[in-house]
Amino acid sequence: xxxxxxxxxxxxxxxxxxxxxxxxxxxxxxxxxxxxxxxxxxxxxxxxxxxxxxxxxxxxxxxxxxxxxxxxxxxxxxxxxxxxxxxxxxxxxxxxxxxxxxxxxxxxxxxxxxxxxxxxxxxxxxxxxxxxxxxxxxxxxxxxxxxxxxxxxxxxxxxxxxxxxxxxxxxxxxxxxxxxxxxxxxxxxxxxxxxxxxxxxxxxxxxxxxxxxxxxxxxxxxxxxxxxxxxxxxxxxxxxxxxxxxxxxxxxxxxxxxxxxxxxxx
Amino acid sequence: xxxxxxxxxxxxxxxxxxxxxxxxxxxxxxxxxxxxxxxxxxxxxxxxxxxxxxxxxxxxxxxxxxxxxxxxxxxxxxxxxxxxxxxxxxxxxxxxxxxxxxxxxxxxxxxxxxxxxxxxxxxxxxxxxxxxxxxxxxxxxxxxxxxxxxxxxxxxxxxxxxx
Numbered sequence: 001x002x003x004x005x006x007x008x009x010x011x012x013x014x015x016x017x018x019x020x021x022x023x024x025x026x027x028x029x030x031x032x033x034x035x036x037x038x039x040x041x042x043x044x045x046x047x048x049x050x051x052x053x054x055x056x057x058x059x060x061x062x063x064x065x066x067x068x069x070x071x072x073x074x075x076x077x078x079x080x081x082x083x084x085x086x087x088x089x090x091x092x093x094x095x096x097x098x099x100x101x102x103x104x105x106x107x108x109x110x111x112x113x114x115x116x117x118x119x120x121x122x123x124x125x126x127x128x129x130x131x132x133x134x135x136x137x138x139x140x141x142x143x144x145x146x147x148x149x150x151x152x153x154x155x156x157x158x159x160x161x162x163x164x165x166x167x168x169x170x171x172x173x174x175x176x177x178x179x180x181x182x183x184x185x186x187x188x189x190x191x192x193x194x195x196x197x198x199x200x201x202x203x204x205x206x207x208x209x210x211x212x213x214x215x216x217x218x219x220x221x222x223x224x225x226x227x228x229x230x231x232x233x234x235x236x237x238x239x240x241x242x243x244x245x246x247x248x249x250x251x252x253x254x255x256x257x258x259x260x261x262x263x264x265x266x
Numbered sequence: 267x268x269x270x271x272x273x274x275x276x277x278x279x280x281x282x283x284x285x286x287x288x289x290x291x292x293x294x295x296x297x298x299x300x301x302x303x304x305x306x307x308x309x310x311x312x313x314x315x316x317x318x319x320x321x322x323x324x325x326x327x328x329x330x331x332x333x334x335x336x337x338x339x340x341x342x343x344x345x346x347x348x349x350x351x352x353x354x355x356x357x358x359x360x361x362x363x364x365x366x367x368x369x370x371x372x373x374x375x376x377x378x379x380x381x382x383x384x385x386x387x388x389x390x391x392x393x394x395x396x397x398x399x400x401x402x403x404x405x406x407x408x409x410x411x412x413x414x415x416x417x418x419x420x421x422x423x424x425x426x427x428x429x
Contacts, residue, residue: 003367004387011289021278024303
């Protein structure tokens, strides 16, 4: 007997098999169904997690930009608008009581899209600032790039945009916001603020707008304005060296906050 | 003919051969059934591709060899083979011969055992065996020679299994 015959003899009387083809096919179908179900659930969960996480992650992107980047062109500004337009979550943390949802309630509803508002306000500030302070050079505070102005979505909970600039020996910034108060509603608050003797402030009503102006040689000048068109503006300037004159004057800041082109409602 | 029916027909026609081959590889009918089941499930998953193959049997044989070698690599299967063969009785009964050949095969390393099973049980050529094991023809020849040498060492000249 050779090896082949010995092998055939060794396997001549196999016991009944326990393999059931129907069971194999059924089991494989079940496995495939489960795999599809698990994959579907995993994809849905990943999408849901992505949708939740994305709005929180994207606003961090601009801060990651390294200084000294090339000046953004108009086209660059247009492409950057979506990132600058990410609306921060209206949910704010109120320690220690957990979370509280705050919805913006502007006096006049905002209808303009974020991207359009950023492009428009950038153009307005780019045209306004050099004319306001002749001879001064404005650069964007975030990355040191020259004009055009980099305007970004601000908040929450308010619907607002802001832009900051380096100018001469200091800085200045402008914030444009959909006001939740009318000038009349804002007036008592402004008066109250200026009731404090050391507050270095005064309030005024100019052309229907209620202004709160705070100035000090120590910290600089802030000008708040709630205008009849439903816009709240803040223009402020600081000197880099305490005690030195600020790069913009109080009147120049008042001119900025009263400029009708700086609005949420074009 | 539906895909499923074609699979069923193929399994019905080859199940016995697969089980026997697996049994010679592992020496245990339960484990042989497990190996065969593993191969059949894999075949079912890839049936569309396998059905179009010209050498489907070779493909299935290769899957069986992979399943067997994978099984041997599992941590709980790592047994050390010894050079001492089990005691054999001088009687030449069929049952004893069956035990003998299985004992002799069990004493071989998995790859050499696979070479012998493919060459002498499945009646494959050196080239086909090399393809089934994914190695060169020279390796098959050397493994077969060493395997036969090991078998002869456990036999006496004139033994019915003397090759």
